[in-house]
Amino acid sequence: MAVAQDHATPEGRSSSPFWTIARRDSLAGFLFIAPQLIGIITFVLIPLGLVFWYSLHEWNVLANTFTYTGAQNYQMLMEDTNLLEVLGATAIFSAGLVVLNMSLALLLAVLLNQKLAGITIFRTLFFSPVVVSLVAWTIVWGFLLQKNGGINGVLLLVGIEGPNWLREETTAMISVIVVQVFKNVGLNMILFLAALQGVPNELYEAARIDGAPRFKQFRRITLPLISPTILLTSIITIVGSLQVFAQIAVLTQGGPGMSTTVLVYYLYQQAFQFHLFGYGSTLSIVLFVIVAVLTFAQWQMRKRIVFYES
Amino acid sequence: MKAELSPRMKTALYGLMCVLLIPFVFPTWWMVTSSVKPISDIFAFPPQFIPQHYDWTTYSKVFELQPFVQQYWNSAYIAAAVTIGTMVISSMAGYAFARIRFPFANTIFMIVLLGLLIPSEVTIVPLFQMFLKAGMVNTHWPLILVPIFGAPSVFATFVMRQFFVTLPNELEEAARVDGLGRFKIFHKIALPLAKPALASVAIFTFLHSWNLFLEPIVFLSSADKFTLPQALTQYTDAYGGPMWNIQLAAATLTALPVLIVFIIAQKQFVEGLAHTGLKG
Numbered sequence: 257m258a259v260a261q262d263h264a265t266p267e268g269r270s271s272s273p274f275w276t277i278a279r280r281d282s283l284a285g286f287l288f289i290a291p292q293l294i295g296i297i298t299f300v301l302i303p304l305g306l307v308f309w310y311s312l313h314e315w316n317v318l319a320n321t322f323t324y325t326g327a328q329n330y331q332m333l334m335e336d337t338n339l340l341e342v343l344g345a346t347a348i349f350s351a352g353l354v355v356l357n358m359s360l361a362l363l364l365a366v367l368l369n370q371k372l373a374g375i376t377i378f379r380t381l382f383f384s385p386v387v388v389s390l391v392a393w394t395i396v397w398g399f400l401l402q403k404n405g406g407i408n409g410v411l412l413l414v415g416i417e418g419p420n421w422l423r424e425e426t427t428a429m430i431s432v433i434v435v436q437v438f439k440n441v442g443l444n445m446i447l448f449l450a451a452l453q454g455v456p457n458e459l460y461e462a463a464r465i466d467g468a469p470r471f472k473q474f475r476r477i478t479l480p481l482i483s484p485t486i487l488l489t490s491i492i493t494i495v496g497s498l499q500v501f502a503q504i505a506v507l508t509q510g511g512p513g514m515s516t517t518v519l520v521y522y523l524y525q526q527a528f529q530f531h532l533f534g535y536g537s538t539l540s541i542v543l544f545v546i547v548a549v550l551t552f553a554q555w556q557m558r559k560r561i562v563f564y565e566s
Numbered sequence: 567m568k569a570e571l572s573p574r575m576k577t578a579l580y581g582l583m584c585v586l587l588i589p590f591v592f593p594t595w596w597m598v599t600s601s602v603k604p605i606s607d608i609f610a611f612p613p614q615f616i617p618q619h620y621d622w623t624t625y626s627k628v629f630e631l632q633p634f635v636q637q638y639w640n641s642a643y644i645a646a647a648v649t650i651g652t653m654v655i656s657s658m659a660g661y662a663f664a665r666i667r668f669p670f671a672n673t674i675f676m677i678v679l680l681g682l683l684i685p686s687e688v689t690i691v692p693l694f695q696m697f698l699k700a701g702m703v704n705t706h707w708p709l710i711l712v713p714i715f716g717a718p719s720v721f722a723t724f725v726m727r728q729f730f731v732t733l734p735n736e737l738e739e740a741a742r743v744d745g746l747g748r749f750k751i752f753h754k755i756a757l758p759l760a761k762p763a764l765a766s767v768a769i770f771t772f773l774h775s776w777n778l779f780l781e782p783i784v785f786l787s788s789a790d791k792f793t794l795p796q797a798l799t800q801y802t803d804a805y806g807g808p809m810w811n812i813q814l815a816a817a818t819l820t821a822l823p824v825l826i827v828f829i830i831a832q833k834q835f836v837e838g839l840a841h842t843g844l845k846g
Contacts, residue, residue, distance in 0.1 A: 278667075284748035285668030292659035292678055292723055295715025300681045303689035303696065310691060367583055372576060378583050380832045382590050387828040387835075390777035391795035392817035396597040399810055402609070406596055409613035438589045443839070450840035499685050502779035506799060520687045520780070527691050528784055537691050544688045551683055 310537035317531040329538040350497040365448035383442035425515040451485035601814040624815040641794040645775040651714040660726025681720035729763035766838040
């Protein structure tokens with residue numbers, strides 16, 4: 257930063273006419289963004305290029321082989337019978353998570369937006385799992401979801417014999433989704449709450465005078481006005497759902513069978529447990545394409561579904 | 567303001583919220599209380615919502631079985647380094663993208679935003695290879711460098727930019743007339759105003775680093791290098807099954823300090839997060 261300061265002082269300007277205000281500003285701008293830009297290039301863009309390059313190779317770390325095989329890994333991708341199951345699990349997980357997370361977040365935000373005494377206490381408590389260490393949260397849920405754990409204990413009190421949650425395919429998937437929803441829904445809840453509080457009250461008053469029922473007010477006024485927030489949070493939530501790893505690793509290790517093996521977990525297994533870096537890279541490309549397509553699609557949708565005040 | 571709710575409506579809302587709270591609050595309660603139960607009681611039926619007997623030895627075992635203090639320190643200093651580094655880099659970049667005109671600014675901003683599309687899960691294989699070549703595997707460098715320069719800091723830059731865009735032009739013009747250079751304007755005028763945005767950047771950066779799991783298990787292999795999330799899963803018996811009471815004690819030690827800080831500062835926490843560029 258010393259350089260920027262030197263050129264930015266008035267003395268620097270008088271001694272060298274080359275440094276006009278615009279030029280000094282450009283230099284300052286480049287210096288300000290330099291660490292970020294260099295970082296992105298080094299730790300994101302070059303690795304992305306490398307991951308594509310690796311995906312064209314057969315690379316077994318243990319056998320120490322690195323041979324160019326062209327599209328062979330992509331061929332393998334097509335023939336990988338596990339992949340369909342993995343993509344299916346990923347889709348179910350992400351869809352379930354996004355739908356549950358967004359609707360629960362909206363419900364909680366609407367509740368917290370009511371004029372009630374002590375509402376901040378509720379807000380704090382609903383938000384609290386966000387700050388609890390992810391793995392600690394996952395461990396205690398894993399403990400609760402054991403066959404003889406707390407949840408089945410409570411169910412048994414009312415005479416229901418609960419399933420072995422993490423050892424049956426359907427309930428295992430439901431469990432990992434639910435654990436993740438309760439962990440992070442507070443974040444979206446707070447963003448929705450801020451958006452709800454930004455809706456001008458006059459609109460509701462006008463609607464009330466017109467005799468519009470509450471539900472209609474919500475559909476016609478609230479939803480359109482908070483739609484930019486809904487779009488943004490849904491992008492963040494979907495991309496986040498595709499990155500889920502710790503919960504799967506701790507709760508189910510991808511099982512039972514492959515029922516909860518989502519793409520990131522499968523990628524981790526192939527690359528770091530079976531030491532297939534080439535095929536792992538190919539799976540990384542798949543993950544990247546999915547993230548990119550989903551983000552792009554949602555961004556395109558904003559024109560159709562998002563209402564902007566202008 | 568909104569119409570007053572009827573007393574019946576209020577009762578119904580309180581009731582609904584209390585029921586909804588159970589899955590948010592009960593796990594933390596269960597974690598803390600189970601961690602002090604003797605092993606024979608933790609799966610007892612009926613469930614003991616309040617411990618009947620106490621066994622504090624689980625807590626000493628947490629420290630005996632692993633270098634837990636060292637691991638705690640690892641997580642804490644890595645999170646601190648990542649948080650401070652991200653705040654510096656993202657506030658500078660965010661400021662430049664919002665307020666300085668320089669060639670290719672928009673193109674560069676787009677390139678930087680690409681980082682959001684490329685989570686480190688996508689690039690974990692080449693990152694591992696790069697750090698292996700640099701002799702940095704089984705050190706903390708990857709856990710510090712990748713978040714500071716990768717996708718999480720891009721998100722922070724975006725938040726900072728959204729904040730700096732809202733500053734009135736007059737502020738900077740006045741400073742310029744007084745002969746302040748760019749860095750001074752940033753440092754003395756813009757940055758102090760950006761405290762709320764910086765606070766929320768600090769909070770989510772800290773939490774992101776604190777929760778990191780894939781990177782530690784990929785990059786770290788010796789127990790004294792482990793971070794907390796990884797360490798928690800290592801309390802297993804000879805068959806690889808979790809030693810529940812010890813895991814829960816370690817989890818409690820991991821979760822409670824942050825939780826307490828949050829409850830003390832919840833207003834700043836929540837409102838800081840709510841009132842940033844995230845509003846879209």
